[in-house]
Amino acid sequence: MNRVSSAVFLAVAMLVASLATSCSRHSQPTITLKPTAAGAAIVESSGGKQVAQIGSLLPQPVVVQVNDEQGSAVAGALVEFAGAPGVTFDPPNGLTDSSGQVTTSVSLGGMDGRYQITAFTFDKSHKRVEVTLDEIALGYQQTLGRRLNDQYCERCHNPESTVERVSNYDNLEVKPHPFTEGDTLNKISDGDLTAIITHGGPALNKSALMPAWGNTLGKSDIQALLAYIRAVSDPPSRSAGPVYAKR
Amino acid sequence: MKEKLTALWQKLFGDSVRAFGVVSLIFLGSLAIAPAKNFFSEWRHYQHGYLRMIRNRSEANTLQRHFQGGIQQIWLPELGVVDRCTSCHVGLKEASLTDVARQPYRTHPAIPHKLDEFGCTVCHRGQGAATTVEEAHNSTLAWEQPILPAKYIESSCGECHRGRLLGTPKLNEGRGLLSRYGCVHCHTVKLTDGTTMKATDDPPSLSHIADKTSREWIYAWLKDPQAYASTATMPNFKLSDEDARDMSAFLIANSTPVAGDTVTLTAKASADPAAGASLYGESFCASCHAVQNAAGNMVGGDVGPELTKVGSKVKPEWLQSWLRNPRAYDAGTAMPHYRFNDGQVVTLAGFLEAKSDSDLLANIHLEAATPEQIAHGKRLVSDYGCASCHEIAGIKKPENFAPELGRIGSKPVTQLIFLPGMPHTLPDYIAGKIKQPRAFSPGLKMPQYTFTPAQIDSLTTALLALNERATTLPSALAVPAMHESDYQPAGKAGKLMTDLACFSCHRINGHGGDMAPDLTWEGSSVQREWLVQFFKNPGTLRPSLIRRMPRFNLADAEVNELTDYIMTVYQSPAVDRDAMPMSGYSQGQVELGKQLFYGKYSCQGCHIVDTKTDKGYIGPTLTHVGSRLTASWMYQWMKNPQALRPGTIEPNRAMSDEDARALTAFLMSQKGGAKQEAVKK
Numbered sequence: 001m002n003r004v005s006s007a008v009f010l011a012v013a014m015l016v017a018s019l020a021t022s023c024s025r026h027s028q029p030t031i032t033l034k035p036t037a038a039g040a041a042i043v044e045s046s047g048g049k050q051v052a053q054i055g056s057l058l059p060q061p062v063v064v065q066v067n068d069e070q071g072s073a074v075a076g077a078l079v080e081f082a083g084a085p086g087v088t089f090d091p092p093n094g095l096t097d098s099s100g101q102v103t104t105s106v107s108l109g110g111m112d113g114r115y116q117i118t119a120f121t122f123d124k125s126h127k128r129v130e131v132t133l134d135e136i137a138l139g140y141q142q143t144l145g146r147r148l149n150d151q152y153c154e155r156c157h158n159p160e161s162t163v164e165r166v167s168n169y170d171n172l173e174v175k176p177h178p179f180t181e182g183d184t185l186n187k188i189s190d191g192d193l194t195a196i197i198t199h200g201g202p203a204l205n206k207s208a209l210m211p212a213w214g215n216t217l218g219k220s221d222i223q224a225l226l227a228y229i230r231a232v233s234d235p236p237s238r239s240a241g242p243v244y245a246k247r
Numbered sequence: 248m249k250e251k252l253t254a255l256w257q258k259l260f261g262d263s264v265r266a267f268g269v270v271s272l273i274f275l276g277s278l279a280i281a282p283a284k285n286f287f288s289e290w291r292h293y294q295h296g297y298l299r300m301i302r303n304r305s306e307a308n309t310l311q312r313h314f315q316g317g318i319q320q321i322w323l324p325e326l327g328v329v330d331r332c333t334s335c336h337v338g339l340k341e342a343s344l345t346d347v348a349r350q351p352y353r354t355h356p357a358i359p360h361k362l363d364e365f366g367c368t369v370c371h372r373g374q375g376a377a378t379t380v381e382e383a384h385n386s387t388l389a390w391e392q393p394i395l396p397a398k399y400i401e402s403s404c405g406e407c408h409r410g411r412l413l414g415t416p417k418l419n420e421g422r423g424l425l426s427r428y429g430c431v432h433c434h435t436v437k438l439t440d441g442t443t444m445k446a447t448d449d450p451p452s453l454s455h456i457a458d459k460t461s462r463e464w465i466y467a468w469l470k471d472p473q474a475y476a477s478t479a480t481m482p483n484f485k486l487s488d489e490d491a492r493d494m495s496a497f498l499i500a501n502s503t504p505v506a507g508d509t510v511t512l513t514a515k516a517s518a519d520p521a522a523g524a525s526l527y528g529e530s531f532c533a534s535c536h537a538v539q540n541a542a543g544n545m546v547g548g549d550v551g552p553e554l555t556k557v558g559s560k561v562k563p564e565w566l567q568s569w570l571r572n573p574r575a576y577d578a579g580t581a582m583p584h585y586r587f588n589d590g591q592v593v594t595l596a597g598f599l600e601a602k603s604d605s606d607l608l609a610n611i612h613l614e615a616a617t618p619e620q621i622a623h624g625k626r627l628v629s630d631y632g633c634a635s636c637h638e639i640a641g642i643k644k645p646e647n648f649a650p651e652l653g654r655i656g657s658k659p660v661t662q663l664i665f666l667p668g669m670p671h672t673l674p675d676y677i678a679g680k681i682k683q684p685r686a687f688s689p690g691l692k693m694p695q696y697t698f699t700p701a702q703i704d705s706l707t708t709a710l711l712a713l714n715e716r717a718t719t720l721p722s723a724l725a726v727p728a729m730h731e732s733d734y735q736p737a738g739k740a741g742k743l744m745t746d747l748a749c750f751s752c753h754r755i756n757g758h759g760g761d762m763a764p765d766l767t768w769e770g771s772s773v774q775r776e777w778l779v780q781f782f783k784n785p786g787t788l789r790p791s792l793i794r795r796m797p798r799f800n801l802a803d804a805e806v807n808e809l810t811d812y813i814m815t816v817y818q819s820p821a822v823d824r825d826a827m828p829m830s831g832y833s834q835g836q837v838e839l840g841k842q843l844f845y846g847k848y849s850c851q852g853c854h855i856v857d858t859k860t861d862k863g864y865i866g867p868t869l870t871h872v873g874s875r876l877t878a879s880w881m882y883q884w885m886k887n888p889q890a891l892r893p894g895t896i897e898p899n900r901a902m903s904d905e906d907a908r909a910l911t912a913f914l915m916s917q918k919g920g921a922k923q924e925a926v927k928k
Contacts, residue, residue: 053398053416055398055399055400056417057700057704107398110396110397111348111353113348139357140356140358140359141358141414143414143416151896156852163546166864168853168863168864171852171862171864211848211849211852212898215898215899215901216889224414242345242353244348
């Protein structure tokens with residue numbers, strides 16, 4: 001009986017062991033980068049305040065730069081990126097190039113709102129220095145609002161011109177508010193903004209250059225526009241939803 | 248050891264009463280497992296967490312009232328939905344929880360559908376009936392439906408919505424890429440409405456290629472199309488030097504000349520870059536063709552091929568013939584037949600020939616082809632399926648050359664072969680295939696495309712929408728696509744419109760491009776005399792636009808033919824030509840209209856009537872509108888612009904009849920008097 005039980009025990013142990021090995025996920029071997037230098041500060045070079053759809057790549061990569069005490073670029077310093085769960089970086093870390101910069105492509109998480117992403121490096125005394133960038137993820141409603149903005153609003157409300165779109169901003173006697181202008185727009189309530197879009201500027205004693213869109217756009221379209229305006233506002237609007245940062 | 252075990256046995260089962268007690272206890276214990284499992288279940292844990300969270304909120308009472316404990320379920324038999332997601336995602340329908348970042352408690356973001364009508368898995372996939380986090384979200388038990396990553400979520404919209412939706416830019420882009428990059432030439436894509444996806448690109452016929460270009464260029468192009476033009480849609484087939492040599496040999500040997508296409512050069516191309524550049528600009532070639540400028544930016548449209556290095560590609564005699572009449576070489580080309588005179592042809596040809604890259608063909612030296620090489624080349628051309636896209640004399644378009652993709656979005660994971668290190672999910676597989684098709688097996692024929700990561704995401708989104716569920720959904724849910732009509736104008740004017748390729752830019756009766764205005768009701772809209780003048784000199788309307796109507800150098804008879812056709816046929820039933828008089832408005836009405844224009848409706852924000860004061864740059868300039876549009880059209884336009892031209896950005900101001908009449912009176916008085924004075928100066 002003893003022999004039988006020990007045989008059973010052995011078999012069970014082997015089964016458990018083999019299951020454990022076969023089921024454990026083979027984690028990718030992470031390539032460890034060896035920094036050859038250390039900086040004193042890390043700054044954003046470009047790529048903050050971008051707008052993308054949920055789960056999607058930011059249109060431009062994020063570039064950060066590591067500087068020394070004098071403010072000149074440091075090559076060979078190790079920079080790592082971190083964000084809320086769902087945010088991915090390609091690559092997740094890197095050594096600064098000859099101009100002190102590291103570039104990464106960022107995909108935002110699956111929920112709409114603001115995402116804080118952090119780039120950090122360690123200085124000579126192994127103290128962590130970091131810089132935080134804000135990015136904006138649009139859900140369905142905000143994406144719809146953005147398309148409507150591109151079609152109907154942007155040519156007056158965005159002062160920047162592109163090759164394909166000449167801005168009408170400078171031609172207007174009363175300047176419209178760019179939708180990123182949070183200082184002004186955040187003070188206007190949802191109801192008032194909806195009224196201005198639906199009935200035009202004069203509805204709230206504002207310029208008649210802002211036409212009424214209530215007969216052209218449906219209620220849900222105007223709601224979507226509002227959601228987009230709130231999402232891209234800078235400083236952030238209170239109704240823009242939560243901020244996702246690394247835990 | 249043995250003694251100890253025997254002692255234990257004696258202790259537990261020594262006599263029958265004792266044995267009965269112990270067995271009963273074991274039985275009771277095992278009975279308790281089920282309720283215990285239930286009590287410690289994940290959903291209960293999350294529901295407790297939810298209750299703790301809402302306790303501190305101001306609207307706690309409302310939330311508490313809405314809360315229902317226990318396993319929740321959305322059951323929609325006609326959709327095959329049994330979704331228990333709301334057991335953990337408790338606050339999905341609570342509008343006040345938008346500020347909650349912690350999952351599973353956040354409210355569902357606003358979408359146009361109700362959760363109770365569609366459930367969760369219709370859009371998000373996953374195992375609806377599961378009641379644990381792992382089983383619901385991942386495919387732990389080799390179930391086929393893991394949660395769809397957020398970046399592909401628009402694919403689910405595409406199961407019912409077969410056409411474009413404003414709120415799904417990725418899905419729209421992906422579908423556009425499938426058609427534009429020729430995917431559907433090799434892969435048949437059967438759509439749920441019974442149609443097949445159509446290609447929107449128009450790969451050139453190769454039956455007469457030797458007229459157009461050299462064997463060396465074909466070789467260089469086959470080796471790396473993007474080296475010639477970075478915007479080329481032709482993918483890279485990763486051919487060996489020998490294969491490219493033999494294929495180029497076959498294509499040249501197989502080519503037959505087109506009668507009258509390449510006449511011998513009568514005039515040498517003129518080398519007047521300034522005149523060439525201005526003719527290129529005046530003819531608005533850049534509306535369709537792109538050229539990479541010195542800064543590396545692509546300037547121009549993507550209807551025709553990129554012209555950055557065109558001088559290294561085309562033969563001078565072919566280029567001149569093409570500019571003279573492109574339809575002689577390719578009857579179906581999107582390029583209009585400009586009626587250039589001989590001087591213009593040599594000027595433009597000279598300008599284009601100078602756009603060359605001496606390095607492109609510098610290192611390519613091909614010896615005369617042997618019959619074996621040509622035969623080998625022919626075999627390769629068949630093997631690679633070149634004739635799926637291109638017309639090649641003597642080679643039939645292969646059928647079912649590549650796998651059909653109509654159900655690719657629900658292909659079982661068990662049927663896929665993954666690359667090492669790749670996550671075992673269908674979206675990752677599709678994206679990986681598009682990114683590096685040959686990595687899956689060196690023998691595969693699918694070529695290498697140059698899609699950006701964002702384009703790959705869009706393509707994957709569009710492909711995931713082609714799935715089994717899309718075919719089983721109740722047909723009432725389907726939102727059909729607007730299919731391109733096959734409208735063709737009739738008669739002589741119709742032939743002329745084909746020759747001028749009007750439909751490359753304009754849309755009429757649901758057929759044609761979207762670069763220029765829809766002309767379906769053009770006859771109701773404009774005055775005859777204006778249209779005649781516009782054909783002769785189109786540079787007057789919207790001078791700020793980059794893409795504009797070119798001058799086709801039409802003969803008077805042609806202009807009359809076109810004008811007559813447009814004025815008679817393209818009439819809107821909604822516009823009664825006689826409803827509004829063309830003239831005779833009182834000064835008072837004109838004055839009232841002016842006040843409305845600058846005051847109540849502030850039209851000057853977008854339009855210019857007085858060039859001295861108005862600056863609006865969005866709509867067309869209205870300085871001459873009184874001699875351009877008909878009064879009836881104007882009146883109807885003012886009342887409801889979208890009814891006349893769906894999608895126009897002119898807002899509908901719901902004008903009263905009086906306001907619309909007064910504005911019509913004011914605009915009819917704008918006949919460009921001030922402009923003519925300016926010209927005289």
